[in-house]
Amino acid sequence: MSLQSRHLLGLDGVPKQDIELILDTAVSFKEVLERPIKKVPPLQGKTIANLFFESSTRTRISFELAERRLSADVVSFAAAGSSVSKGETLKDTARNIEAMKIDMVVIRHASAGAAHFLSRVVKANVLNAGDGAHEHPTQALLDMFTLREKYGTLKGLRVCIVGDVLHSRVARSNIFGLTTMGVEVSLCGPATLMPRHIEQLGVRVFNTLDDVIPSVDVLNVLRVQLERQQGGFFPSLREYHRFFGVTKERVDRAGRAITIMHPGPINRDVELSADLADGEHSVILEQVTNGVAVRMAALYLLGTSSK
Amino acid sequence: MNYLLKHARIIDPVTGTDEQLNLLIVDGTIDRLGANLSAAKGVEEVDLSGKLIAPGFVDMHVHLREPGFEHKETIESGCRSAAQGGFTAVCCMPNTNPTIDDESVARYVIEKGKQVCDGFVDVYPIAAATKGRQGEELSPMAELTHAGAVGFSDDGAPIASANTMRLALEYSSMFGIPIIQHAEDPSMTKGGSMNEGVVSMRLGIPGIPPIAEELMIGRDIALLRYVPKAKYHVAHISTRRSTDLVRSAKQEGLAVSAEVTPHHFTLTDEVVASFDTNTKMNPPLRTADDVEAMKEALRDGVIDVIATDHAPHTIDEKEVEYSQAPFGIVGLETAIGLSIAELVRQRFLSLLQLVEKFSTNPRRILSLPQIRIEAGQPANLTILDHEIEWTVDTTRFSSKSKNSPFHGRRLQGKAVGIFNHGRLRRVV
Amino acid sequence: MKRAKIIDATTFSRTVNRVVHEILERNKVAEQLALVGIRNRGQFLARRLAAKIKEMENIDVPVGILDITLYRDDLHGRLDQPKLQSSEILFDISGKVIVLVDDVLFTGRTVRSALNALMDIGRPALIQLLVLIDRGHRELPIKADFIGKSVPTAIQQEVQVMMTDVDEEDAVYLNDAELREVKP
Numbered sequence: 054m055s056l057q058s059r060h061l062l063g064l065d066g067v068p069k070q071d072i073e074l075i076l077d078t079a080v081s082f083k084e085v086l087e088r089p090i091k092k093v094p095p096l097q098g099k100t101i102a103n104l105f106f107e108s109s110t111r112t113r114i115s116f117e118l119a120e121r122r123l124s125a126d127v128v129s130f131a132a133a134g135s136s137v138s139k140g141e142t143l144k145d146t147a148r149n150i151e152a153m154k155i156d157m158v159v160i161r162h163a164s165a166g167a168a169h170f171l172s173r174v175v176k177a178n179v180l181n182a183g184d185g186a187h188e189h190p191t192q193a194l195l196d197m198f199t200l201r202e203k204y205g206t207l208k209g210l211r212v213c214i215v216g217d218v219l220h221s222r223v224a225r226s227n228i229f230g231l232t233t234m235g236v237e238v239s240l241c242g243p244a245t246l247m248p249r250h251i252e253q254l255g256v257r258v259f260n261t262l263d264d265v266i267p268s269v270d271v272l273n274v275l276r277v278q279l280e281r282q283q284g285g286f287f288p289s290l291r292e293y294h295r296f297f298g299v300t301k302e303r304v305d306r307a308g309r310a311i312t313i314m315h316p317g318p319i320n321r322d323v324e325l326s327a328d329l330a331d332g333e334h335s336v337i338l339e340q341v342t343n344g345v346a347v348r349m350a351a352l353y354l355l356g357t358s359s360k
Numbered sequence: 361m362n363y364l365l366k367h368a369r370i371i372d373p374v375t376g377t378d379e380q381l382n383l384l385i386v387d388g389t390i391d392r393l394g395a396n397l398s399a400a401k402g403v404e405e406v407d408l409s410g411k412l413i414a415p416g417f418v419d420m421h422v423h424l425r426e427p428g429f430e431h432k433e434t435i436e437s438g439c440r441s442a443a444q445g446g447f448t449a450v451c452c453m454p455n456t457n458p459t460i461d462d463e464s465v466a467r468y469v470i471e472k473g474k475q476v477c478d479g480f481v482d483v484y485p486i487a488a489a490t491k492g493r494q495g496e497e498l499s500p501m502a503e504l505t506h507a508g509a510v511g512f513s514d515d516g517a518p519i520a521s522a523n524t525m526r527l528a529l530e531y532s533s534m535f536g537i538p539i540i541q542h543a544e545d546p547s548m549t550k551g552g553s554m555n556e557g558v559v560s561m562r563l564g565i566p567g568i569p570p571i572a573e574e575l576m577i578g579r580d581i582a583l584l585r586y587v588p589k590a591k592y593h594v595a596h597i598s599t600r601r602s603t604d605l606v607r608s609a610k611q612e613g614l615a616v617s618a619e620v621t622p623h624h625f626t627l628t629d630e631v632v633a634s635f636d637t638n639t640k641m642n643p644p645l646r647t648a649d650d651v652e653a654m655k656e657a658l659r660d661g662v663i664d665v666i667a668t669d670h671a672p673h674t675i676d677e678k679e680v681e682y683s684q685a686p687f688g689i690v691g692l693e694t695a696i697g698l699s700i701a702e703l704v705r706q707r708f709l710s711l712l713q714l715v716e717k718f719s720t721n722p723r724r725i726l727s728l729p730q731i732r733i734e735a736g737q738p739a740n741l742t743i744l745d746h747e748i749e750w751t752v753d754t755t756r757f758s759s760k761s762k763n764s765p766f767h768g769r770r771l772q773g774k775a776v777g778i779f780n781h782g783r784l785r786r787v788v
Numbered sequence: 789m790k791r792a793k794i795i796d797a798t799t800f801s802r803t804v805n806r807v808v809h810e811i812l813e814r815n816k817v818a819e820q821l822a823l824v825g826i827r828n829r830g831q832f833l834a835r836r837l838a839a840k841i842k843e844m845e846n847i848d849v850p851v852g853i854l855d856i857t858l859y860r861d862d863l864h865g866r867l868d869q870p871k872l873q874s875s876e877i878l879f880d881i882s883g884k885v886i887v888l889v890d891d892v893l894f895t896g897r898t899v900r901s902a903l904n905a906l907m908d909i910g911r912p913a914l915i916q917l918l919v920l921i922d923r924g925h926r927e928l929p930i931k932a933d934f935i936g937k938s939v940p941t942a943i944q945q946e947v948q949v950m951m952t953d954v955d956e957e958d959a960v961y962l963n964d965a966e967l968r969e970v971k972p
Contacts (some may be wrong), residue, residue: 055869065562078872081855082876090908093858144679164681165564166635174679185683186564225564248561353872356861 059360060172060179061351063188064229070121072230076198078350079343085122086346096125096356099156103129104146105161105182111317111341116159119348123356125157143167147174157356160184178355181342188218192316193226197234199340203312208235213265215299216275216324217246217286223316224275228254241265242297245286258320262297266307273314274299274325290323300326310334317341362386363784364399368408372415372733373712373720383413385739388782393736405573406784408743411776412711415731416448416740417718419692421515421595421619424450424483427468428457431761433672435469435475435483441759442671444787445692446742446775449482451726454493455516458731461488461499463511466507480785484728486511489539491530495520498531505535510726513540515595518576520546526583528588538591538617538725541580543602544643548572553683555644563633565682568644570599577602581609593725594618596669598643600653607662609697617725619665622640622698625654627765637678637685638765641671655708664721668695670763690759697771700746705772711746741779748774751787794939795960803936807918808840810934815885818845820913822884824852826902827873829891832953833920837889852877859901881910892951893919896930921960923947
């Protein structure tokens with residue numbers, strides 16, 4: 054049992070059995086994380102570089118934790134203060150990685166395709182920790198893991214992704230992964246933040262939360278990037294909150310429990326009301342916990358594969 | 361040196377010739393054509409059995425990068441690349457540094473063209489339509505025309521202001537020189553790296569919507585209707601609706617013409633999924649339906665010209681993140697092979713029509729000397745092997761740059777030589 | 789092609805009974821005892837032992853399952869990636885006398901992995917090793933405390949333990965080299 058690819062660049066085109074393998078493996082790692090000693094040795098002697106060209110504290114910490122708990126040697130660098138801000142190209146960075154004999158690379162980058170680029174120029178296994186608005190596969194995997202844990206199965210589940218789908222790698226990876234696993238996916242957000250042709254991925258598009266909430270089990274609420282307002286995609290945060298903010302009042306109208314997810318960090322009371330974020334149906338903190346297990350699974354499967 | 365070119369099929373749309381003839385060239389001038397000419401003393405005989413002779417091809421959309429960006433290409437390396445690709449003339453775009461918006465720069469480019477590559481390739485500058493290609497004040501078009509500019513364009517950038525475009529059309533109409541528009545509404549394309557469509561949606565790459573091109577062409581055609589004496593040429597057309605707009609403007613009798621690049625009738629935006637930056641160009645690669653529309657429009661005469669938009673960039677410039685990479689690919693050395701493989705072999709164009717798109721039409725649009733293969737005319741010829749199949753190897757390009765998505769692709773047809781200014785240059 | 793049944797169902801049962809006696813004889817205070825079976829057949833064997841102890845002494849000895857995949861020393865470069873499964877040890881092993889149970893003791897590498905895995909879970913007072921078959925050819929200095937049967941083998945032979953939990957019978961076979969599936 055091993056993954057088809059030696060990299061994890063995205064979920065577009067990744068077969069169901071690979072997603073299942075990662076999720077199943079993550080179950081075992083979640084058990085490891087509940088032990089008094091949370092460290093296991095399978096990546097002993099492997100060196101992993103975390104290249105975060107775009108700042109992201111929580112994803113980086115989650116990956117670092119996962120790597121250290123697999124006993125890998127870890128080097129991390131963030132864009133600010135690194136050679137990248139001094140004008141070094143990604144290709145030169147990649148060559149340096151080769152020269153330093155690094156086994157695996159985790160990369161976060163503002164440009165779509167950066168992880169693909171790296172996978173072409175280095176021998177190391179590459180894990181995409183987010184490339185532009187393209188993909189963020191481990192986030193989608195941890196979302197799926199959290200849902201599978203809660204509901205037992207993904208098949209037939211109804212998930213709505215709410216917010217700025219246009220600029221969201223989390224949305225894309227979730228759509229690719231969830232539809233592969235047989236989840237019924239819908240999207241809801243302002244028309245200006247819905248990519249043209251997105252229906253072709255097998256999702257339904259709504260522009261009113263009240264139309265979609267009654268027919269879903271889960272709301273995965275995306276973060277509103279404040280700079281999008283300056284880009285003219287919506288007129289004001291107030292208006293966004295009033296029409297696309299996920300609030301207790303709106304959700305309660307469904308008359309049954311709806312699971313609330315968010316990839317973080319949350320703009321409280323903008324895209325998601327605080328009472329829902331902290332409420333009994335929120336799985337936001339489980340997502341964080343599961344993130345480490347899922348990343349351990351992905352790192353383990355790629356790092357011990359002979360491909 | 362005198363030559364007897366034997367047994368080639370001579371195709372000349374201007375004289376209406378399409379037959380196998382021998383061609384005697386004396387001191388660079390066509391002396392005689394005939395079925396049974398034989399060589400006199402001191403005449404070099406060249407057997408061209410199975411080959412074609414056509415009026416010299418011209419690529420009316422080339423970036424030679426000199427002055428200013430000689431690390432990408434020079435007039436010399438660009439001309440060598442053109443000769444290798446079978447062109448006896450190129451028209452170079454003004455986005456150099458300094459810009460070709462001044463007589464002196466235009467003269468420099470022309471003079472340099474005569475010095476390099478044994479003068480085999482005629483270099484005709486296309487000058488900026490506005491000063492510094494800023495889209496605001498008109499360039500000194502009269503002086504530039506006098507210096508030898510054959511067209512006006514801010515290529516790389518559109519002439520975005522409607523009023524500037526109106527003035528450019530009016531002013532250029534005095535010289536009978538076309539405005540060549542890079543048709544793109546810049547307010548809709550900021551940050552875009554590829555065609556906006558299903559593929560860009562999947563890849564999360566910011567898109568360049570096809571409508572940004574169509575809006576600009578539509579506006580320009582309306583302006584042309586308002587300034588009917590002007591000549592307007594659409595550079596690198598890329599969408600089906602754009603061809604529809606040009607088609608109806610032509611039916612209306614407006615002086616509009618259009619060119620397409622070989623990559624826009626060959627590749628679709630699906631290839632961007634590789635994130636190979638050699639698939640990044642502006643206008644971007646479009647959909648399969650658009651590719652089909654390019655071929656139909658070529659067949660129907662809506663698109664007059666095949667031009668390469670030869671845009672050299674170094675490996676270091678191109679081997680970066682997709683969003684960071686510059687637009688453009690080199691095209692001179694693959695143009696004929698792609699055109700025969702995609703258009704002639706697929707019966708969209710006859711060989712005669714192909715010659716029109718590469719020679720007769722661009723010369724007509726830019727008022728360049730029209731080549732006639734008949735006695736008394738200067739010999740300016742492209743010699744082709746239209747049957748040969750070959751594989752593109754970018755490492756063997758004469759261009760300084762190797763940025764092509766066609767490396768490893770099988771093509772059909774290749775120039776075997778060019779003849780210009782009294783001498784034969786064989787392509788190896 | 790030779791396949792010899794070296795232990796049949798009756799002997800199997802008697803062997804289990806005998807080693808249970810040995811365990812109880814060695815560990816006078818059975819309250820501290822816990823059994824940890826190594827996946828896959830070690831866990832079934834551990835359950836059999838626990839059931840026998842219950843039958844004989846009416847004591848519930850906790851049984852855990854240990855997955856040693858993450859601790860294997862041949863994890864890298866294998867063509868068939870072993871499927872990772874969870875360990876299920878739902879009691880605190882610290883201070884306990886752990887009897888580690890596996891079906892066959894061969895090179896000792898599995899036991900080494902299991903010891904490391906156990907140490908990461910807690911700090912047992914004592915670890916003893918029980919195996920159904922000791923076939924020799926140790927590559928590490930490891931010795932079993934309780935042995936069902938010592939079987940001298942050639943290195944290319946295969947010892948196949950079958951248990952009704954997953955197989956059609958309780959038995960142990962010694963298979964000759966040519967019976968092993970040889971992958972090109």
